[in-house]
Amino acid sequence: MSALEKPLKKKKEGILHHSWDALEIWISFICMSGALILCFTQVIVRYVFQSSISWSEEIAKWFVVWVTFAGSAYAFKVGAHIGVEAFVNLLPAKPRRIIQWIANILTIIFVLLMIFYGALFLGESIEMGQVAPASRLPMAIAYSALPIGFTLVLFRLLYMNFVQITGRD
Numbered sequence: 001m002s003a004l005e006k007p008l009k010k011k012k013e014g015i016l017h018h019s020w021d022a023l024e025i026w027i028s029f030i031c032m033s034g035a036l037i038l039c040f041t042q043v044i045v046r047y048v049f050q051s052s053i054s055w056s057e058e059i060a061k062w063f064v065v066w067v068t069f070a071g072s073a074y075a076f077k078v079g080a081h082i083g084v085e086a087f088v089n090l091l092p093a094k095p096r097r098i099i100q101w102i103a104n105i106l107t108i109i110f111v112l113l114m115i116f117y118g119a120l121f122l123g124e125s126i127e128m129g130q131v132a133p134a135s136r137l138p139m140a141i142a143y144s145a146l147p148i149g150f151t152l153v154l155f156r157l158l159y160m161n162f163v164q165i166t167g168r169d
Contacts, residue, residue, distance in 0.1 A: 021077070024152060027070040035063035055135035062142040069149020073156045104161055111154045118146035 042056040075081050088099050122143045130139040 020155075021074065024070055024074040028067045028074065031063040031067040031070070035060045035067070038063070055132075058132055058134045059137075062145075065142055066145045066149070069145045070152060072149060073152035076153060076156045076160065104157070108154065108157055108161075111150050111157060114150040115147050115154060118143070118150060122147055 038053075038056045038060045042053050042060075046052050072081070088096055091099065122140055125139045125143050131137060132139055132142070
């Protein structure tokens, strides 16, 4: 468990925390369920009725993209992201905290860049009126997962850093 998760485990969570967690979990649940239902339906239609749903694979991919980006924010909370801490854990407490803060700042900068460039990419897609080939739905639906997902990650990271700095919710 990294230093960011420890303060979150100690504190009693309120309605805002549960709502925030529920948002990330429900987006992930709905998208995973949607992908599963679409893929299962496509298999049944293909092998039982010798037909296919032309847009099912496309939309299932979109669901997976959404679950990846929205679920990554919740993964930060539970410490599910991969981190290489073997070297850092060998260091004394003060240098370890400094390296963790540098890593936190670099992560936040990366997330801000992903939000910025994801929003630019989304804006270009909307401006060009880009649509998906099979479903004819706006590609903005799929592309919006990146800035929205990384915004959720940013809020999660800022909150976790706030808790770590202040020691309070």
